Amino acid sequence: MTRASDDDLRLRLSTKAVHAGQAPEETTGAIMTPIFQTSTYVQPGLGRHKGFEYARTRNPTRDALERNVAALEGGPHGFAFASGLAATDTVLKLLSAGDHVICGENVYGGTHRLMTHVFERLGLSFTFVDTRDPAAVAAAVISATRMIFVETPSNPMMRLTDLAAVGRIAAQHELLFVVDNTFATPVFQRPLELGANISLHSTTKYLNGHSDMVGGVVVTTRDDLAERLAFLQNAAGAVPGPFDCWLALRGTKTLAVRMRQHDASGRCLAEWLRHHPAVERVYYPGLPDHPQYELACRQMSGFGGMISLDVGSPERARVVAESTRIFALAESLGGVESLIGHPASMTHASVPKAMREAMGLTDGLVRLSVGIEDVEDLQADLDQALKKAAAR
Numbered sequence: 001m002t003r004a005s006d007d008d009l010r011l012r013l014s015t016k017a018v019h020a021g022q023a024p025e026e027t028t029g030a031i032m033t034p035i036f037q038t039s040t041y042v043q044p045g046l047g048r049h050k051g052f053e054y055a056r057t058r059n060p061t062r063d064a065l066e067r068n069v070a071a072l073e074g075g076p077h078g079f080a081f082a083s084g085l086a087a088t089d090t091v092l093k094l095l096s097a098g099d100h101v102i103c104g105e106n107v108y109g110g111t112h113r114l115m116t117h118v119f120e121r122l123g124l125s126f127t128f129v130d131t132r133d134p135a136a137v138a139a140a141v142i143s144a145t146r147m148i149f150v151e152t153p154s155n156p157m158m159r160l161t162d163l164a165a166v167g168r169i170a171a172q173h174e175l176l177f178v179v180d181n182t183f184a185t186p187v188f189q190r191p192l193e194l195g196a197n198i199s200l201h202s203t204t205k206y207l208n209g210h211s212d213m214v215g216g217v218v219v220t221t222r223d224d225l226a227e228r229l230a231f232l233q234n235a236a237g238a239v240p241g242p243f244d245c246w247l248a249l250r251g252t253k254t255l256a257v258r259m260r261q262h263d264a265s266g267r268c269l270a271e272w273l274r275h276h277p278a279v280e281r282v283y284y285p286g287l288p289d290h291p292q293y294e295l296a297c298r299q300m301s302g303f304g305g306m307i308s309l310d311v312g313s314p315e316r317a318r319v320v321a322e323s324t325r326i327f328a329l330a331e332s333l334g335g336v337e338s339l340i341g342h343p344a345s346m347t348h349a350s351v352p353k354a355m356r357e358a359m360g361l362t363d364g365l366v367r368l369s370v371g372i373e374d375v376e377d378l379q380a381d382l383d384q385a386l387k388k389a390a391a392r
């Protein structure tokens, strides 16, 4: 656990991205935080040390990343993990057997799998609800409920949860309110300012932004939760190595400028796709015909580069996904390069088919992670792939 300083918390967002949590290195003045590739630290005497004893507990490169992301989310407490799922795993370990969690029904497939295949066996219970409707969240509260876990915008259906409204329900029933902020990033959405107690990320995605590491981070405003999370981070030990922390830290420096480009190109392509004859439906919170467009404008300051589109059949989805040349067919999202994926067979294969279909996640759905390439090239690439599919 590392705490962001009050000075860092007061900066504006782009300045935080570049500077927060990173002082010049003390011996040389190196402006970039070094990679402290070490497992242990020499102690000058018994019971005396410089705050660093063993690298599972603390590492200076990790400290810098934790302070940086904590400042971006409006922390102050940050915790880095070996993956986004390790971050979620640790947050769920705040609970005890017998506790009940209300979770969005359209969360990341791996989150759903972790809850139902691991934590249910250990005695937690989960109710998956459509968190677009705050009344449905309130109706799911039972005496054993301890936590509400949501992802907004959701993956891949781009459904939104009204964070302020759900935050009020959580406060009323004294429940922990956890938000997976991976899609929007702190550039466009700050859950901790809207009533969440914990904001978490897969840093693998936009925060790193260069598709060259896997990691996660948890940020909280509450000192009591921070103390317990620090204990769990050290006790369970799913920590990232210093080099991965350094890569993520290098990524967050450009987060604000990258997000502006993802957003500009995302809006442009979503609007164009909406009128494309080979596309049946486009899911993007920045389109005025998105059913929650008004909420999107209220709680987000940008819409980002994630777009889902329904091309009508699994066969056409296959042709589109296999025909793009710039959009690479791969899992993951949030990198500078554009990716295309087929959620039903890739990222969401672990979600039961009946549940997928019920939420509109059909076999004809294709998901785009719009990168920062020239948008004209991206459009031409999608156009040729869609035309090929339409000819089937």
Ligand SMILES: *Cc1c(COP(=O)(O)O)cnc(C)c1O
Binding pocket: 083, 084, 085, 086, 108, 110, 111, 151, 155, 180, 182, 183, 201, 202, 203, 204, 205, 214, 215, 216
């Ligand atoms: C990828 C992802 C995760 C899981 O993160 P990993 O780093 O892959 O473990 C969790 N939530 C969302 C929204 C994601 O996109």
